[in-house]
Amino acid sequence: EVQVLESGGGLVQPGGSLRLSCTASGFTLNNYDMSWVRQAPGKGLEWVASISGRGDNIKLAESVKGRFTISRDDSKNTVYLEMNSLRVEDTAIYYCPKVEQWLALDYWGQGSLVTVSS
Amino acid sequence: DIQMTQSPSSVSASVGDRVTITCRASQGISTWLAWYQQKPGKAPKALIYAASNLQSGVPSRFSGSGSGTDFTLTISSLQPEDFATYYCQQGYSFPLTFGGGTKVEIK
Numbered sequence: 331e332v333q334v335l336e337s338g339g340g341l342v343q344p345g346g347s348l349r350l351s352c353t354a355s356g357f358t359l360n361n362y363d364m365s366w367v368r369q370a371p372g373k374g375l376e377w378v379a380s381i382s383g384r385g386d387n388i389k390l391a392e393s394v395k396g397r398f399t400i401s402r403d404d405s406k407n408t409v410y411l412e413m414n415s416l417r418v419e420d421t422a423i424y425y426c427p428k429v430e431q432w433l434a435l436d437y438w439g440q441g442s443l444v445t446v447s448s
Numbered sequence: 449d450i451q452m453t454q455s456p457s458s459v460s461a462s463v464g465d466r467v468t469i470t471c472r473a474s475q476g477i478s479t480w481l482a483w484y485q486q487k488p489g490k491a492p493k494a495l496i497y498a499a500s501n502l503q504s505g506v507p508s509r510f511s512g513s514g515s516g517t518d519f520t521l522t523i524s525s526l527q528p529e530d531f532a533t534y535y536c537q538q539g540y541s542f543p544l545t546f547g548g549g550t551k552v553e554i555k
Binding site for chain 2: 365374375376377380389391392425427430431432433434435436437438439440441
């Protein structure tokens with residue numbers, strides 16, 4: 331069964347850092363692109379970042395460029411989102427969906443809540 | 449960036465009704481369009497990819513159509529478990545962008 335499990339969220343002060351992890355099971359991670367998508371409380375979905383199966387093609391939303399980094403460790407079946415210089419507006423549930431053909435997002439985990447507040 | 453506009457933002461319907469949701473892209477995206485369903489407190493669930501292809505396990509009452517800039521998601525006979533918010537998403541180019549969502553509520 332294909333599953334992704336996000337972890338690492340929590341409460342952090344503005345300007346702080348946090349690293350989210352996304353552990354995959356049921357599929358070979360390095361065969362697929364992976365993404366991070368976030369959802370602020372009561373709001374819609376916002377794409378944040380994507381990384382190719384080989385890790386050599388990375389895309390980031392303008393709103394997080396220079397602050398967030400996406401990476402992957404296929405030996406650990408894990409994708410990471412390193413978040414620095416966090417802002418109040420980064421408060422959201424962060425999801426790590428698997429990317430299939432047509433850049434659709436076919437499997438989603440339950441998400442990890444990040445709260446940026448003083 | 450490609451803007452995705454959904455309409456309506458909400459719709460009230462009864463069990464058994466046919467419901468249609470539209471999604472318009474600000475520029476042509478061929479059939480690089482996906483649809484998702486999200487229930488309160490849950491992660492989104494993939495319904496359709498490439499505009500009209502059902503994800504595995506999705507009931508056949510869901511269908512998608514369209515190409516270019518105009519797309520539709522249709523639920524042929526609304527079931528109690530279908531009351532949720534639906535989002536479209538374009539995969540034609542980065543940044544990936546989502547529509548604002550359509551909430552399907554009980555009438």
